[in-house]
Amino acid sequence: MSSDNIASVLTENRVFPPPAEFAARARLNAEKLAALHAEAQADHTGFWAGLAKKNLGWQTPFTQVLDDSAAPNYRWFTDGKLNASANCLDRHLLARGDKIAIRFEGEKGDTRNYTYKQLHAEVCKLANVLKAQGVNKGDRVVIYMPMAPEAVIAMQACARIGAIHSVVFGGFSASSLKDRIEDTGARLLITADGGHRAGNIVPLKKVADEALAAGCKTIGKVIVHQRTSHGVDMQAGRDLWWHELMDTASERCEPEWVESEHPLFLLYTSGSTGKPKGIQHSTGGYLLGATMTTQWVFDIRDDDVFWCTADVGWITGHSYVAYGPLANGATILMYEGAPTIPDAGRFWKICQDHGVTIFYTAPTAIRALMKLGEEWPNKYDLSKLRLLGSVGEPINPEAWMWYHRVIGKERLPIVDTWWQTETGAIMIAPVPGAITTKPGSCTKPLPGICVEVVDEAGTPIREQDAGGYLVVSKPWPSMLRTVWGDNERYIKTYWGQFQNKYYVAGDSTHRDADGCYWIMGRVDDVLNVSGHRLGTMEVESALVSHPRIAEAAVVGRPHEVKGESVFAFVIAKGPRPTGEEADKLAKELRDHVAKEIGALAKPDDIRFADNLPKTRSGKIMRRLLRSIAKGEEITQDTSTLENPAIVAQLSGKA
Numbered sequence: 271m272s273s274d275n276i277a278s279v280l281t282e283n284r285v286f287p288p289p290a291e292f293a294a295r296a297r298l299n300a301e302k303l304a305a306l307h308a309e310a311q312a313d314h315t316g317f318w319a320g321l322a323k324k325n326l327g328w329q330t331p332f333t334q335v336l337d338d339s340a341a342p343n344y345r346w347f348t349d350g351k352l353n354a355s356a357n358c359l360d361r362h363l364l365a366r367g368d369k370i371a372i373r374f375e376g377e378k379g380d381t382r383n384y385t386y387k388q389l390h391a392e393v394c395k396l397a398n399v400l401k402a403q404g405v406n407k408g409d410r411v412v413i414y415m416p417m418a419p420e421a422v423i424a425m426q427a428c429a430r431i432g433a434i435h436s437v438v439f440g441g442f443s444a445s446s447l448k449d450r451i452e453d454t455g456a457r458l459l460i461t462a463d464g465g466h467r468a469g470n471i472v473p474l475k476k477v478a479d480e481a482l483a484a485g486c487k488t489i490g491k492v493i494v495h496q497r498t499s500h501g502v503d504m505q506a507g508r509d510l511w512w513h514e515l516m517d518t519a520s521e522r523c524e525p526e527w528v529e530s531e532h533p534l535f536l537l538y539t540s541g542s543t544g545k546p547k548g549i550q551h552s553t554g555g556y557l558l559g560a561t562m563t564t565q566w567v568f569d570i571r572d573d574d575v576f577w578c579t580a581d582v583g584w585i586t587g588h589s590y591v592a593y594g595p596l597a598n599g600a601t602i603l604m605y606e607g608a609p610t611i612p613d614a615g616r617f618w619k620i621c622q623d624h625g626v627t628i629f630y631t632a633p634t635a636i637r638a639l640m641k642l643g644e645e646w647p648n649k650y651d652l653s654k655l656r657l658l659g660s661v662g663e664p665i666n667p668e669a670w671m672w673y674h675r676v677i678g679k680e681r682l683p684i685v686d687t688w689w690q691t692e693t694g695a696i697m698i699a700p701v702p703g704a705i706t707t708k709p710g711s712c713t714k715p716l717p718g719i720c721v722e723v724v725d726e727a728g729t730p731i732r733e734q735d736a737g738g739y740l741v742v743s744k745p746w747p748s749m750l751r752t753v754w755g756d757n758e759r760y761i762k763t764y765w766g767q768f769q770n771k772y773y774v775a776g777d778s779t780h781r782d783a784d785g786c787y788w789i790m791g792r793v794d795d796v797l798n799v800s801g802h803r804l805g806t807m808e809v810e811s812a813l814v815s816h817p818r819i820a821e822a823a824v825v826g827r828p829h830e831v832k833g834e835s836v837f838a839f840v841i842a843k844g845p846r847p848t849g850e851e852a853d854k855l856a857k858e859l860r861d862h863v864a865k866e867i868g869a870l871a872k873p874d875d876i877r878f879a880d881n882l883p884k885t886r887s888g889k890i891m892r893r894l895l896r897s898i899a900k901g902e903e904i905t906q907d908t909s910t911l912e913n914p915a916i917v918a919q920l921s922g923k924a
């Protein structure tokens with residue numbers, strides 16, 4: 271986050287108490303929320319145990335709540351058995367079998383609805399298909415799909431048989447897909463011929479073929495859902511059509527009852543070093559987190575239409591598309607395409623046409639839609655909306671106020687939700703009927719979530735109005751369990767900094783005098799581009815894998831819409847390219863990064879130089895590069911640099 275933003279949030283003093291009308295009907299008002307906090311404070315594990323018993327269906331009830339004998343590898347509800355898909359589907363069949371579970375709209379305007387009964391039938395059929403293909407409990411299945419109901423069906427079908435899914439976002443490249451498949455050791459891939467995005471076809475099957483051609487030896491079968499019907503190659507003996515397999519599959523499939531700690535899924539996310547980590551989530555604890563936060567933060571009710579715009583390839587799409595709302599028997603909306611097709615009113619037209627009541631999106635989308643002008647939302651009837659949410663990055667007060675005024679008509683609460691792939695579920699957010707909101711603050715931790723602000727030494731800062739590292743001081747049910755295949759990395763990355771005492775989120779924060787949190791951004795070398803996490807090292811390795819590049823350093827630069835954009839300083843082999851040659855190579859490098867990682871990692875800026883700013887010990891001064899990328903006047907002491915003269919060239923001035 272830029273220093274301008276920090277200054278603007280820290281002087282932000284507007285407050286928005288819960289609207290009376292909302293609070294009167296809410297699941298939680300201030301009093302009920304206070305009671306939950308009191309209960310959690312008095313008995314942390316007892317609090318979570320009570321919720322787990324009341325809100326999840328267990329085939330075998332648990333007797334042990336928290337096993338901390340191998341901390342920080344915590345285990346929750348260890349001797350209980352359940353199934354996530356049975357909790358999301360079977361549980362609702364009696365009371366809500368004919369209620370719509372998923373309303374779907376494709377980019378081209380095609381729509382499909384699934385009732386709970388129908389969704390259950392599809393999930394059971396695919397679960398039987400997977401079993402027939404030899405997928406067993408504990409096997410990994412990679413899902414590389416467009417944002418269509420089949421993606422949720424695939425996730426739920428894996429959960430139903432105890433297979434561990436790993437969804438890879440459809441925007442990732444063949445090389446990223448291959449790395450993830452190989453790290454999971456998956457034996458089956460579920461994909462589609464393609465998806466629709468911004469008027470184009472995303473050629474998922476073609477990319478998957480490329481990934482498989484490059485390795486992925488564990489993959490035996492590929493199930494291909496037909497979405498775009500644009501004609502793809504099917505490899506005999508390996509590739510199977512979804513619809514052909516489903517045609518003959520039975521609609522009955524007993525759920526596989528798994529131990530609470532059985533991994534439900536792996537989801538890869540970027541860190542500050544090397545390759546993305548496979549974040550491993552459990553079944554019982556994860557599902558409890560997704561279920562409770564959907565109630566507390568989204569105030570979910572039976573008559574809601576809940577639209578979370580995130581792709582299922584991200585954690586937000588796991589917890590608030592595929593699991594949380596369904597575990598609560600809610601109706602979700604899924605939209606496949608881009609927000610501006612055919613025009614800038616698409617999101618608002620969808621809200622109107624489907625009667626969306628809860629809308630959850632990212633600040634980057636809000637800023638992009640804000641730029642297109644309020645005449646677009648003003649064309650549509652948004653009167654069904656009752657709650658707005660934000661996630662993925664700090665929301666600047668200007669965007670918050672626009673959301674509040676133009677979409678919320680100054681009447682709807684906004685929940686700014688802080689959490690991470692690793693936390694599984696929302697951690698800090700306003701409970702909308704109970705908490706006074708402030709533009710730019712995610713306000714206060716949820717019940718049972720123990721957050722601290724600590725200094726460099728790991729000492730909690732007790733005074734209000736404090737800044738420091740954001741850490742979590744007690745285990746919580748939906749926390750990650752480990753990094754797939756690398757428990758040491760789990761311990762080192764998340765617990766190492768303060769001797770296993772705290773879970774270290776990697777964010778810095780400010781806590782104001784009212785106890786509200788203002789997230790300031792990452793303290794590690796992780797960028798947040800349009801709400802997507804990106805390691806600077808990942809982009810650097812992609813750049814140096816190009817034959818003409820010797821060295822690269824990547825930093826984030828504040829961006830009006832994306833929040834942050836990728837700025838790359840690049841040293842080519844041979845003389846420094848200039849003029850047309852530089853433009854040509856820059857374009858080549860952008861395409862190369864898209865091919866290595868995915869389009870979301872493309873640098874907006876590439877600057878060629880003869881060298882990077884290094885200290886005499888050879889360390890790159892990233893702080894300096896960040897200032898240069900922002901276009902700031904360099905006031906820092908550059909005398910420790912090996913090559914101070916390079917600063918002018920890096921600044922584009924020589």
Ligand code: WT7
Pocket residue numbers: 539585586660661662663664665686687688689690691692712775776777789791792798801802803
């Ligand atoms: C990082 C986690 C889980 C949501 C999707 C992103 C940043 C997330 C907020 C927020 C300020 C936020 C943090 C965090 N972040 N939500 N409401 N306010 N920052 O998940 O890819 O795992 O990224 O996103 O920096 O560490 P993720």
